[in-house]
Amino acid sequence: MNNLKITIGLEVHCQLSTRAKMFCRCGTDYIGKGPNSLTCPVCLGLPGSLPVLNQRVLDLALQLALALGCRILPKVVFHRKNYFYPDLPKGYQVSQYDYPIGVNGSIDYALQGQRKSVRIKRVHVEEDAGKLVHEGMALMPDQSGVDFNRSGIPLAEIVTEPDIRSPEEARECLMMFRSLVRYLEVSDGNMEEGSLRCDANISLSRNPGEMGVKVEVKNMNSFRSVYRALSFEVERQKVLLHEGKEISQETRHWDEIKHVTVSSRGKEEAEDYRYFPDPDLLPFSIDEASLMNIREKLPELPLERKERFMLEYELTESEAGVLVSSKMLADFFEECLKELNKPKTVCNWITTEVLRNLKNLGKNINQSEITPKAFTELLRMIEKKEISGTIAKSVLEEMFTSGMNAREVISKRGISFISSEKELENIVVDVIENNPQSVADYLGGKQKAFNFLVGQVMRQTRGQASPEMVKNVLYKQLSAGG
Amino acid sequence: MTAEEMKNYRVSDYRRILQKGDISPRELVKIFLERCSQWEPFINAFLHLDAERVLRQAEEMEKFPPADEELPQLFGIPVAVKDNICVSGIPTTCGSHILENYVSPYEATVVQRLRRAGAIIFGKTNLDQFAMGSSTESSVFGATRNPLDLSRVPGGSSGGSAAAVASLEVPLAIGSDTGGSVRQPAAFCGVVGVRPTYGRVSRYGVVSFASSLDQVGPLSRFVSDAALLAQVLSGEDPLDSTCAPYPPFSTSDIPSYEETRKMRLGIPREYFSSGVDRSISEEVASAVEKLAKEGFDVIEISLPHTDFALEAYYLVALAEASSNLARFDGVLYGKRAQGVKTLMEMYHRTRIEGFGNEVKRRIMLGTYALSSGYYDEFYLKGMKVRTLVRQDFEKAYEACDILLTPSSPCFPFKLGEKISDPYQMYLTDILTVPSAMAGLPSLSLNCANRDGLPVGLQVIAGPFREDRMFGLALFLEELLSVEPPIPAVPDVKEGDDE
Numbered sequence: 001m002n003n004l005k006i007t008i009g010l011e012v013h014c015q016l017s018t019r020a021k022m023f024c025r026c027g028t029d030y031i032g033k034g035p036n037s038l039t040c041p042v043c044l045g046l047p048g049s050l051p052v053l054n055q056r057v058l059d060l061a062l063q064l065a066l067a068l069g070c071r072i073l074p075k076v077v078f079h080r081k082n083y084f085y086p087d088l089p090k091g092y093q094v095s096q097y098d099y100p101i102g103v104n105g106s107i108d109y110a111l112q113g114q115r116k117s118v119r120i121k122r123v124h125v126e127e128d129a130g131k132l133v134h135e136g137m138a139l140m141p142d143q144s145g146v147d148f149n150r151s152g153i154p155l156a157e158i159v160t161e162p163d164i165r166s167p168e169e170a171r172e173c174l175m176m177f178r179s180l181v182r183y184l185e186v187s188d189g190n191m192e193e194g195s196l197r198c199d200a201n202i203s204l205s206r207n208p209g210e211m212g213v214k215v216e217v218k219n220m221n222s223f224r225s226v227y228r229a230l231s232f233e234v235e236r237q238k239v240l241l242h243e244g245k246e247i248s249q250e251t252r253h254w255d256e257i258k259h260v261t262v263s264s265r266g267k268e269e270a271e272d273y274r275y276f277p278d279p280d281l282l283p284f285s286i287d288e289a290s291l292m293n294i295r296e297k298l299p300e301l302p303l304e305r306k307e308r309f310m311l312e313y314e315l316t317e318s319e320a321g322v323l324v325s326s327k328m329l330a331d332f333f334e335e336c337l338k339e340l341n342k343p344k345t346v347c348n349w350i351t352t353e354v355l356r357n358l359k360n361l362g363k364n365i366n367q368s369e370i371t372p373k374a375f376t377e378l379l380r381m382i383e384k385k386e387i388s389g390t391i392a393k394s395v396l397e398e399m400f401t402s403g404m405n406a407r408e409v410i411s412k413r414g415i416s417f418i419s420s421e422k423e424l425e426n427i428v429v430d431v432i433e434n435n436p437q438s439v440a441d442y443l444g445g446k447q448k449a450f451n452f453l454v455g456q457v458m459r460q461t462r463g464q465a466s467p468e469m470v471k472n473v474l475y476k477q478l479s480a481g482g
Numbered sequence: 483m484t485a486e487e488m489k490n491y492r493v494s495d496y497r498r499i500l501q502k503g504d505i506s507p508r509e510l511v512k513i514f515l516e517r518c519s520q521w522e523p524f525i526n527a528f529l530h531l532d533a534e535r536v537l538r539q540a541e542e543m544e545k546f547p548p549a550d551e552e553l554p555q556l557f558g559i560p561v562a563v564k565d566n567i568c569v570s571g572i573p574t575t576c577g578s579h580i581l582e583n584y585v586s587p588y589e590a591t592v593v594q595r596l597r598r599a600g601a602i603i604f605g606k607t608n609l610d611q612f613a614m615g616s617s618t619e620s621s622v623f624g625a626t627r628n629p630l631d632l633s634r635v636p637g638g639s640s641g642g643s644a645a646a647v648a649s650l651e652v653p654l655a656i657g658s659d660t661g662g663s664v665r666q667p668a669a670f671c672g673v674v675g676v677r678p679t680y681g682r683v684s685r686y687g688v689v690s691f692a693s694s695l696d697q698v699g700p701l702s703r704f705v706s707d708a709a710l711l712a713q714v715l716s717g718e719d720p721l722d723s724t725c726a727p728y729p730p731f732s733t734s735d736i737p738s739y740e741e742t743r744k745m746r747l748g749i750p751r752e753y754f755s756s757g758v759d760r761s762i763s764e765e766v767a768s769a770v771e772k773l774a775k776e777g778f779d780v781i782e783i784s785l786p787h788t789d790f791a792l793e794a795y796y797l798v799a800l801a802e803a804s805s806n807l808a809r810f811d812g813v814l815y816g817k818r819a820q821g822v823k824t825l826m827e828m829y830h831r832t833r834i835e836g837f838g839n840e841v842k843r844r845i846m847l848g849t850y851a852l853s854s855g856y857y858d859e860f861y862l863k864g865m866k867v868r869t870l871v872r873q874d875f876e877k878a879y880e881a882c883d884i885l886l887t888p889s890s891p892c893f894p895f896k897l898g899e900k901i902s903d904p905y906q907m908y909l910t911d912i913l914t915v916p917s918a919m920a921g922l923p924s925l926s927l928n929c930a931n932r933d934g935l936p937v938g939l940q941v942i943a944g945p946f947r948e949d950r951m952f953g954l955a956l957f958l959e960e961l962l963s964v965e966p967p968i969p970a971v972p973d974v975k976e977g978d979d980e
């Protein structure tokens with residue numbers, strides 16, 4: 001029973017970051033917009049309206065397919081997927097069928113230091129549908145409404161081969177997928193807002209040579225729910241197999257509250273979508289030159305970059321992993337190195353203090369006020385012992401909130417930092433005179449007393465001197481005095 | 483001035499009298515409105531005709547008269563628009579219950595082009611429901627009758643536009659041609675009807691029947707007016723990606739008579755087969771003979787896949803239609819069935835109540851042709867035959883420049899004669915469907931009258947060779963000198979002879 005083979009395949013939808021919709025000029029930034037405020041005859045499917053492809057959609061899809069190592073098909077063909085649903089204004093969805101953008105790619109990710117690879121079956125583009133609204137209908141409280149703001153927004157669908165062997169792998173693979181789309185800047189990859197969606201197929205089999213009955217799992221709205229839902233399915237199916245029961249081929253929905261998957265439709269016969277080439281959108285070929293152009297402009301991908309960071313900057317896997325989790329952050333890191341070539345220091349500060357501040361502000365690095373120049377200037381001041389690390393942390397915090405650079409913050413706060421041993425000497429002499437007992441203890445061999453004296457000096461300087469320097473001066477004075 | 487006096491007026495003549503100030507735009511539209519009030523009770527060509535709206539447009543033109551040299555091409559000319567083409571502010575019903583009260587919030591590109599050319603959008607004309615039919619009998623607002631013989635149909639589906647032009651309710655109209663819906667009614671009503679090359683004219687705002695075949699085209703009393711209208715309608719449209727990125731057709735490209743005479747004329751023998759009424763074949767053959775006497779090179783050719791074109795057409799067109807008409811589901815606009823309890827019931831009742839029998843038949847056939855397991859056998863096979871039909875034409879145009887055929891296999895038939903026999907009705911398109919399948923420009927003009935009924939002759943040119951098509955049609959029109967119809971207004975007692 002322990003040798004059950006788990007097979008998982010993912011079907012990922014991500015909203016492509018175009019400014020206009022896929023076939024009309026309506027905007028795509030629907031978050032917080034009033035219902036149906038981003039619509040026109042085309043995305044409402046009004047009689048007589050016709051689609052015109054937004055070329056940007058194709059560019060982004062090609063970038064994605066190329067980054068996934070897909071073979072690009074020479075022709076672009078759109079198909080109509082016919083079915084009735086109130087959120088589908090034309091009674092069909094413009095999608096792709098036997099001519100996807102790309103086929104036979106792969107995505108690599110690392111799990112516990114091991115590099116894994118999942119084959120990509122296909123990448124295709126399609127339009128999103130509208131959204132049913134069942135609550136808050138002011139005028140007709142007992143009725144449902146449809147908001148078509150999302151209707152016609154471009155999506156890329158990525159279908160993997162069933163190469164995933166565990167829920168952990170599924171989650172990691174999906175996370176790698178998110179960082180990939182973010183790297184490429186083809187999608188913001190936000191699962192909570194629905195710009196990244198994932199369905200999964202999972203089957204368990206006793207015989208490693210064959211696949212079990214496929215169950216489709218839907219409605220997983222976060223990385224955690226992907227992991228939890230698939231883990232639940234593994235357990236559920238294990239029990240069934242153990243009891244010698246049949247697993248039925250079905251679609252199940254993840255219930256986020258009860259933490260179970262629930263069968264959503266039974267053995268319903270497969271719907272016939274009557275795919276056929278959309279006669280409103282003529283097929284066209286992709287020209288080799290623009291494909292080359294896109295290929296050349298592809299950025300370094302997260303996994304490669306992570307491995308390079310480990311090698312080139314001698315970072316640990318987890319350090320490099322945090323940095324490359326976002327392209328902006330990794331770019332910021334490398335920009336900083338141009339100013340200050342201390343990878344370890346820069347990395348430490350970014351992965352702790354910078355991320356903490358960003359999290360508090362709810363911003364990403366590009367939205368924040370901090371520049372690589374200003375940030376490295378602060379680090380350089382610590383290097384030169386002009387300020388202490390403690391002070392630097394609070395200075396950095398203010399740099400984030402105010403947008404000032406380090407020196408501006410320091411002078412505004414009236415911190416005159418002690419940068420020479422000479423300035424410290426008077427304070428140290430004072431402390432020695434006022435604490436004769438501790439001095440005696442130290443000279444008597446008690447190391448603790450030295451630390452006490454250091455603390456006293458630090459207090460006098462209100463933290464404006466670096467502890468290193470204080471120790472140095474104190475030691476010299478005590479030695480001289482003794 | 484009366485309409486009878488204007489029976490031989492071309493757009494250039496209206497332009498002349500308007501320019502000279504012999505008549506004002508308002509006076510001109512009043513003549514046609516008067517004509518409509520006489521004819522409409524008999525023919526029912528219009529579904530929507532708002533006299534005040536028409537007069538307002540004319541008034542606007544008088545208020546802001548353009549300078550002579552800037553006088554737009556269709557300044558002050560009334561143009562009727564088939565009711566499957568969106569005009570903002572007035573209904574677009576497609577002759578159906580489901581869109582009975584539908585008013586489009588936007589306007590079709592072709593209508594905007596007409597307005598820019600100074601035309602007066604006169605009203606919306608009757609059609610077979612969703613342009614599906616060949617007799618204009620399936621409109622839920624009643625059939626249109628043929629002004630040349632009120633007991634007969636005007637053809638279809640643009641029967642309203644053809645009847646309006648034949649009775650001179652308007653000098654110009656536009657229709658849509660999917661498999662012959664402009665040319666066949668033009669032939670039945672004795673006027674000129676043109677199907678431009680697929681991609682010549684924008685489809686944006688034209689309610690789709692079969693997207694890969696639909697094309698808007700002019701109806702007029704004279705070839706030159708159809709050419710002018712084609713010029714106004716044609717040209718690239720950023721809102722329709724199936725519209726070709728070519729410069730618009732220009733009447734100045736039409737060859738002179740001298741050049742026209744050099745054209746080689748192909749006569750496809752399949753178009754003169756036993757299925758075609760013998761009188762029609764004879765009249766067309768006699769017109770061809772006259773051309774031969776004028777020195778034209780006449781070559782008999784063969785288009786071997788003609789016999790399969792009609793079946794293939796119905797597979798492809800109906801497959802597309804079944805998908806195009808899915809949007810009429812009662813959710814967002816149009817009629818929604820009342821008193822339903824579930825979503826499925828709403829869909830079912832709305833579409834059962836909203837569509838007529840012919841539309842339902844076509845949706846079902848098209849759905850079937852696309853269904854899994856039948857796709858290859860039906861839709862795909864239809865597309866393959868379509869390629870063969872196109873290749874037939876390509877080969878033919880290696881040997882000749884223009885094809886001449888009859889436009890319709892039959893004379894206008896009586897109302898009710900074919901409505902209960904869909905296959906007989908489909909057969910009336912048999913001569914117009916192949917060139918539509920190949921996307922070619924084709925024109926029908928009246929080449930003779932037999933017992934008071936017109937005979938349509940079809941001129942088919944190669945893709946984007948409207949210049950040749952119009953060139954030959956102008957030549958023929960002059961050569962045959964068959965006058966455009968000007969039927970007398972019937973007596974109130976219907977059925978009496980003129």
Ligand SMILES: [Zn+2]
Nearest residue numbers: 024026040043
């Ligand atoms: Zn839109």
